Amino acid sequence: MKQVIHFSFLIFFIFFICCTATSAQAPAESPAESPAAVPSGPIKIIAILKKSGHFTTFIRLLKNTDMAEQVNGQLKKTNIGRTIFAPPDSGFSDLKLGTLNSLSGSEQLQLVQFHVIPAYLSVLQLQTATNPVHTVAGDSNEGDFQLNVTSSSTQVNITTGVVNATITDTLFNENGRLAVYQVDHVLLPLKLFGTSPLTPPPSKPEKDDGLNATAPASSGVVDPNCQVTAAISVGVAVAALFSLWL
Template structure:
């Protein structure tokens, strides 16, 4: 009797264990929840961590474009692509290249290095030239990209350089290192001279030489004639 009870109890424990294990194994996995919200992306922190971009960081801050970029990254689905010149790229510029710029031109120069869409390293051979930048597109703000194998060349009409490294990339922001400052035509070539104002073709009576000479001659001859008349009359 005791053995039968122990056998029954052991069978019950085994059945309970088997049932629980099978039920848990067959339970569907919980559905994945929504993706966590994207945290704020700080372009300056990324560039500082990478090093070699102190001058570009100063320009972003002085033009107040740093906060503008971070705001755009949080409020747009298009993303951003930044071509960041290294410190050596700025050092290789001729003297007074930057110091001669106005405040507005400096803003446009920095904006020229920013494309308002995300471009991954594998998408450069599919983009449409000229690329649109924050400074503008086409005409005197041309930014053209060509690829040859894994090499990506950038041309502005004044600058030819290549992407030398990927500083940072996710699915929303791409920062690429370039070894030359991208100089746009609109800022660094002379503007066409403004047309000269048309010269006035009409002259006033006093400004006409012949009439002016006639007036002098008339006055002189009148005065001389009166004096001559007085002499003739014995005055």
């Protein structure tokens, strides 16, 4: 009887050890499934633009005007969100030479602020937005910083009264926090640019077909060959008259 009890206890002990070992070796929760493992660090607008690789001028403006730090800080402290229109380097190359350097520090800040909407707007929300759209630069209702968004079935267009631009790509989109859209032109506010500083496309030279050719102006110098020809003509005429007279 004692042997049966000891044997039963031994079986129970072995079963307990096996269960304990199995529990210890159970796979841990994967980082993707763990809420604590989801990245929750602050958004860096410069890092987003650098990843795309062709926003050097806009990045420099964001840094020089401290707008990069302002946007990062606002996204960290508030839940309102931001929408940024980012022109690539090719958009800045469309401007006349020296356009950016002609702006003061405060004007460069206003130019960058004109590319930032103080709210998160998805593409669908942009398509249904009420115009004029308010930017960080100032009150759009006065017309100085007026930004109007229109859309079609295939694209979203932005007009400022100075330039027309189109959203060509979505660089970053975190619902409710930040949307960064690439635009093909720099958004130029009416307050800073009364007339468009865009470089006009080079004109094609007109084809010379000879129909519009003009006669060269007279220089006042008589060609010697013309003098000889005139003298011969006069001589022939005099000889003819003399022969008739005889």
